Amino acid sequence: MSIHISAKKGDISKVVLQPGDPLRAKYIAENFLENPRLVSQTRGIFYYTGLYKGKEISVGASGMGFPSIGIYSFELYTEYEVDTIIRIGTCGAYTTDLKVFDLINIDNAASESTYAKYAWEMEEELMPHQGNIFDIINETAEELSLNAKSCNIHSSDIFYRKNPEIPEIATKYNCPAVEMEAFALFANARYLGKNAATILTVSDVIPTGENISADQRQTALKPMIELALEAAWKTV
Helix, strand or coil: CCCCCCCCCCCCCCEEEECCCHHHHHHHHHHHCEEEEEEECHHHCCEEEEEECCEEEEEECCCCCHHHHHHHHHHHHHHCCCCEEEEEEEEEECCCCCCCCCEEEEEEEECCCCHHHHHHCCCCCEEECECCHHHHHHHHHHHCCCCEEEEEEEECCCCCCCCCCCCHHHHHCCCCEEECCHHHHHHHHHHHCCEEEEEEEEEEECCCCEECCCCCHHHHCHHHHHHHHHHHHHHC
16 A cells, blocks of 8 residues: 555556546546446545456546546556556647547657656756567557557646647657656656656647547547557456
8 A cells, every 4th residue: 555545555556557547547447447346545546457458458537637647657666666667648639630539549748847856856857768568569550550649749847828829848859649648657757767758649730620529539539548448458
């Protein structure tokens, strides 16, 4: 049991799927895992462990932003001996080259955040995925006939901002979309020698205002969930 996760040792698998939303974790557990059991619900952040094609996999929420995923991923890696975390979430596209429902497997996360600097004394603005799970996801996407684009992402501390222009760092590192967690996850995994990947579904295209409706989200996110589960299955 850690400070923020109340699961007992052994209750969480070596591989964890980590959406931001606790209710999305619940949805995945109840609809994609066999015999899922709730192993933690501290602060309303649900963690479940169940079977996927006979192998044990856990799914649990990260919350929103670097501080939240920083805490949960660190405790999973250190207190529960998790080897691999696959973040599954949504992102906003800066460019019309991306469309809603597009799948992205993140290569590097670029950020102005000081998270890595002050947590682990890492000065880089660009944080790569960690371990071989990125390659496993690409291979699995090909097997499933899914078009998962590999690209960089802008990981931002900011959801609402005064200046609507694309931030300089996103242009500098050729980031076609933005989210709020991958940079911290990759930094933690790098420091601890663990595996980390991020798969995202484009939920909105910022220049046009096009977006996935609330009613469409569960169906829209199914390919990403299945891709993550199949890739996770290969690592267990």
